[in-house]
Amino acid sequence: LIGGRASCLSDPSDEGTSLPISTKWKRRWKLLAAGAIFGLGLDTATPSSRLLMLLAILLMTVGAAWFLKTLLATRSEGILYRKRKEILLALSTASITLLLVVTISLIVRVGPRHFAVENQSYDAALGWAPPDLPDRAGQQGQTIDSSRDQIVMIGDSILYGHGVPGPETVSHRLEEILDTYQVLNLSVSGYSIDQYYIYLKRILPRVRAKLVIVGIFTGNDYEVTGLEYGWGHTKPLFRLRDGGLVLHNPDLLADNCIDHLAQSLLFRVLWAKKERALDLIHFFCSPVKLRPEELERVIGKLFASIDDEARARGASVLYVLLPQGQHLRAMEHDWRYFNKYNRLRQILDERGAQYYEFYPDIIRTVGEDEPDIFLDGAHYTPRGHKLLADSLARVIREKGLLIAEPASPLPSAHASSGER
């Protein structure tokens, strides 16, 4: 357009009049400059800075306006003017259509991707949860067996058994070993420590739990517990007030920016580029994010609250630190400075909690290369689930965790009335 390939824009001879050469070049330079400003705006646009985004929009607007003004700056007659009008009409039609598509896809809510495939729905307290039926629990939808005592497991997709057939998951394997108990798997994909606590609090009164196993995935449980969203949906976020836990967002079904954005048709497409999607959530919604000291105190309180809930019903608690793949190799490198494995273990130590670390058993059993244990560096293969079940059965026996403890009164020191 600018260089003269399209003669309709650069060569005015068709109009029956000829512009001076200097005017022609002046217009070409103006078009070039306007295009450069528009391009600079495009390059400047980044959702990570509001200031830059505003500047980018301003630059693009100025660039586009100048371009159009220069383009139309000719006499309103002749074939050249008509061709320019046609081009502008085509451009503006395309722009308006694009704008409409983006707007509509932003308005149409389709929900998080995992709802459709993993038996979950919206939940005001948890963000997302399996259907709340009186005799069923967990994402696996297990029926609660009222004739047996339960070992209850809670965690995220790792313990749920993402990518593994139900009978080969850790809970089924553990029940094969400790068959006088029903091993009830309450795990739900995407959950973090706050959701473990809330879901346990909901389900524990319905079962006769003798042991609660809490699977802490050290790859993201720390971080997601400090956020008010996770995996395309708002989630509960606890904060500390007067030494107790309070919910920052008590009604997760209330209209909010994150759900609007993250569950729109547009974001279904954008989630393919997770980085970009998160950039936009942070740019438009400014979600709350806890800093390390508050977050670690919140996690400690959540562990205390889980202990209290379980103890009140006569159940012991065992925390399991579930590593990412190649844990030991990673811990030999500077990776350990941002991985939160050690911080989580320190919080458990400070609380005097009973916990079990899985990674040494992985290395002892299959070696450092961990063949056939991880599906993807986080989730386990059937062999990984079997190894975890065998290891847990051993630890439960060694620690005597299924020796019945008397139920103690439910304390309320760790939770404020604001909790759901």
Add this chain to the structure above:
Amino acid sequence: LIVLLVGAALLCGSCRSEPKPKPFDRSAAEAEAALRKIGLSMFDVLNFATGTRDGGYMYIPDDFRFGTSLYLLYFDAEIRYGREVRIRSREETIERLRDPSATPKEIEGDIALARLLGAGQHPSGSTQMLHATAVFEEVESGWRFVAVDRRSSFMPL
């Protein structure tokens, strides 16, 4: 207006950089105390000096927009072993892991020592110069001590 806008866009390139960390406010004495604690039954610290320049600030982004801000305080220390000390090699550490009585913390302690002091035999009375770093992490109240470590490739000199 256009010149101003273009100038602002060019200048604002720095707006894209990571969040600015708090000024580092910890003392070298804390790093020295941490080194002495590590050496407790193994070595004495004869000399301790922070370098002419530190590793400085480091920001490590992650998938959750959490990010970790570190400060790397470089130091040089001369230590003398009070007894014979043998630091396990990597292979020996892995072998030790096969012993069910070895705890993960002991294993990780072995790894940390090998990083800092080097694997092998250190005779009683021998001295060693350490060129190491104290790692601090930024938290709400300032900087908290994390570890004493070698100056690795991750921590540019």
